[in-house]
Amino acid sequence: MSESYGIIASFPDTPAFFHAAEKVRDAGYKKWDTYSSFPVHGMPAAQGQPRSKVPVFTFCGGVSGFTLGMTIVWFMNAFNYPLIVGGQPFFSPVFPFPIMYELTILLSAFGTLGGMFITNLLPQHYNPLFNSEKFLEVSGDRLVIAIEARDGQYDPVATRRFLEEIGGTDIEEVSA
Amino acid sequence: MATTTQDSSMDATQAALLAKVQPAELQEQPLVTNNRDFNWVTDKICRIVETKTPTWWWICMAVALMTASFTGLGLLWLVSSGVGVWGLANPINWGWAIVNFVFWIGIGHAGTLISAVLCLLKQGWRTSINRAAEAMTIFAVVCAGIFPLFHVGRVWFGWWLFPIPNSNGIWPQFRSPLEWDVFAVSTYGTVSVLFWYMGMIPDLSVLRDRAVQRLKKNAYEGAGALAKGMDIFRKNFYAVFAMGWRNAGNHWRNYEMAYLILAGISTPLVLSVHTIVSFDFALAVLPGWHTTIFPPYFVAGAIFSGFGMVLTLMLPLRALYGMHDLITQRHIDNMCKICLGTGSIVGYAYIMEFFIAWYGANPYESFAFINRAFGQYWWAYVMMFSCNVFTPQLFWFKKVRENWALVWIMSIFINVGMWFERFVITVTSLANDFMPSSWGYYSPTMVDILTFFGTFGLFSVLFLLFLRFLPLMPIAEVKFVMPAADPHGHHGDAKGDHH
Numbered sequence: 001m002s003e004s005y006g007i008i009a010s011f012p013d014t015p016a017f018f019h020a021a022e023k024v025r026d027a028g029y030k031k032w033d034t035y036s037s038f039p040v041h042g043m044p045a046a047q048g049q050p051r052s053k054v055p056v057f058t059f060c061g062g063v064s065g066f067t068l069g070m071t072i073v074w075f076m077n078a079f080n081y082p083l084i085v086g087g088q089p090f091f092s093p094v095f096p097f098p099i100m101y102e103l104t105i106l107l108s109a110f111g112t113l114g115g116m117f118i119t120n121l122l123p124q125h126y127n128p129l130f131n132s133e134k135f136l137e138v139s140g141d142r143l144v145i146a147i148e149a150r151d152g153q154y155d156p157v158a159t160r161r162f163l164e165e166i167g168g169t170d171i172e173e174v175s176a
Numbered sequence: 177m178a179t180t181t182q183d184s185s186m187d188a189t190q191a192a193l194l195a196k197v198q199p200a201e202l203q204e205q206p207l208v209t210n211n212r213d214f215n216w217v218t219d220k221i222c223r224i225v226e227t228k229t230p231t232w233w234w235i236c237m238a239v240a241l242m243t244a245s246f247t248g249l250g251l252l253w254l255v256s257s258g259v260g261v262w263g264l265a266n267p268i269n270w271g272w273a274i275v276n277f278v279f280w281i282g283i284g285h286a287g288t289l290i291s292a293v294l295c296l297l298k299q300g301w302r303t304s305i306n307r308a309a310e311a312m313t314i315f316a317v318v319c320a321g322i323f324p325l326f327h328v329g330r331v332w333f334g335w336w337l338f339p340i341p342n343s344n345g346i347w348p349q350f351r352s353p354l355e356w357d358v359f360a361v362s363t364y365g366t367v368s369v370l371f372w373y374m375g376m377i378p379d380l381s382v383l384r385d386r387a388v389q390r391l392k393k394n395a396y397e398g399a400g401a402l403a404k405g406m407d408i409f410r411k412n413f414y415a416v417f418a419m420g421w422r423n424a425g426n427h428w429r430n431y432e433m434a435y436l437i438l439a440g441i442s443t444p445l446v447l448s449v450h451t452i453v454s455f456d457f458a459l460a461v462l463p464g465w466h467t468t469i470f471p472p473y474f475v476a477g478a479i480f481s482g483f484g485m486v487l488t489l490m491l492p493l494r495a496l497y498g499m500h501d502l503i504t505q506r507h508i509d510n511m512c513k514i515c516l517g518t519g520s521i522v523g524y525a526y527i528m529e530f531f532i533a534w535y536g537a538n539p540y541e542s543f544a545f546i547n548r549a550f551g552q553y554w555w556a557y558v559m560m561f562s563c564n565v566f567t568p569q570l571f572w573f574k575k576v577r578e579n580w581a582l583v584w585i586m587s588i589f590i591n592v593g594m595w596f597e598r599f600v601i602t603v604t605s606l607a608n609d610f611m612p613s614s615w616g617y618y619s620p621t622m623v624d625i626l627t628f629f630g631t632f633g634l635f636s637v638l639f640l641l642f643l644r645f646l647p648l649m650p651i652a653e654v655k656f657v658m659p660a661a662d663p664h665g666h667h668g669d670a671k672g673d674h675h
Contacts (some may be wrong), residue, residue, distance in 0.1 A: 015663055033424040037218070037652060040425070041661075049425070072339050076339060081347055088351050098360065098455075099359050101448060108441050109441060109442075112437045116430050119430040133392060136388060141214035141218070
């Protein structure tokens, strides 16, 4: 067998899967993840993961959108080509409100989606896990925990035994 | 996306108290009936796109394409001749084009309401209908966009609406509500697509994995080379758009945060879009348009018409695909109740407009409203009032809500009524304005009619393509609201109970 990517183990139902994740976290593993075809409520805490960083990207997008909206209205209608329309001021923070409001939302949305991709390191079309047929069944109802070989605590025998102890079945080593 | 789960860490006194009181179980209708499991849900939704194209799909597609060609024909006629081929004539310079624009944009609003507002309100029942409703939003915005775009006359200069430098050195004029509309509608379309796409990523990965699984098993004997070829196409097509999604806990953590934020920013967006659309009218000084009630009244009307359209689409789909366990009576009840609520708001607005017209003591305003109801367009007002105010009131009755055929027919009435609402607002105020010498009567031409009816074909073509190639329901979200997805175990019987 070529170099190992890690070991995967399946769990029979959501509570068992959830509690197993807590045990992997408590055992001190770092390079591991849970795999389920739906988000499990409370799983980030069970995995010991911090709060997602996506809002940072949203905020940057929103601020850019707001600034862009105000700037284009000022530049286009008050600076570069002032137009007299109905005796209204060339610039005011009031009438461009819809423009900057919409642009704030637009760029926040792009920031959010982009942030989701960046924080998840996507797109990443290849991953060794995809070679495992059991892993592909995660799309159906399989619940899987994978501990990666690059984890400092990883040991092919001890990790496998640990996964068995916490209730894992169908344990399989995935090659890199 | 998140629903509440009961906190398992209950302290001892609370537990003792509960044991003493023995509270009755709150019986809530489950969102997925008949004790279905995860695999059933995955299979049910994926098989829609994986099995052979049903005959009815081809028939519907042919009819839809033919209908859509009317729009093509109408627009070709318009571009080659000029906007004069529409029935517009002084003083009615906004005819069906604006009516159709507002009508289609309004339809879209239910999709965003379901995906964003109901998500923030933690309404689990939204899950099985939200994907189709979001698709409806996007396709409705496409149909809506056609009308103002071609109404500008020389459509090849349509890009002047955007702040892009052009050879004349003139910029858009940001003090006009019509320019606000450009930003509102294009933002709405774009954000809806982003939201829709992001929600679909996990489901696209499911379709990808299923195709890979079938290819690995290579069980195609009898099915032929085409079936295998289609799976190779699926494997690649869905893989590209799934971006390598692996269903990892880490993925879900960021995804759920992103989903919640998109829901949070889409909520003010959807409210702003129809508000800005209503500014097209409300910022003019025309009697009957120049009212502050317009923004909330338009938003309520939009949601009302949108839910009408969701019912119109989902009831036949549910029957065609046998989705009765996923779109349950509870879903239909809730949609009917939203129609009832928003329909009542719309009815209130109609009456309040009359009251204010009288109370405001402005003779032009009073005239505009009396003229709406009893003037030359009285028939349109009657259509509007009866469809929008009386029809939804029947949804008070459980018997009505449980009669699917009746609900479907009423949803059509709602659509018709809401189209007439926009017609009444746009045309009656313009036809009889300040100077009786310049009053007119508006009638659409054949080009107007062809263009408008064709958009239903265009909408259907897009929707049928969606049904055939993309997952109709968010599989992950449906699973999430099932009791088996609860990490703290579910009380009651093993599967069918909903916490």
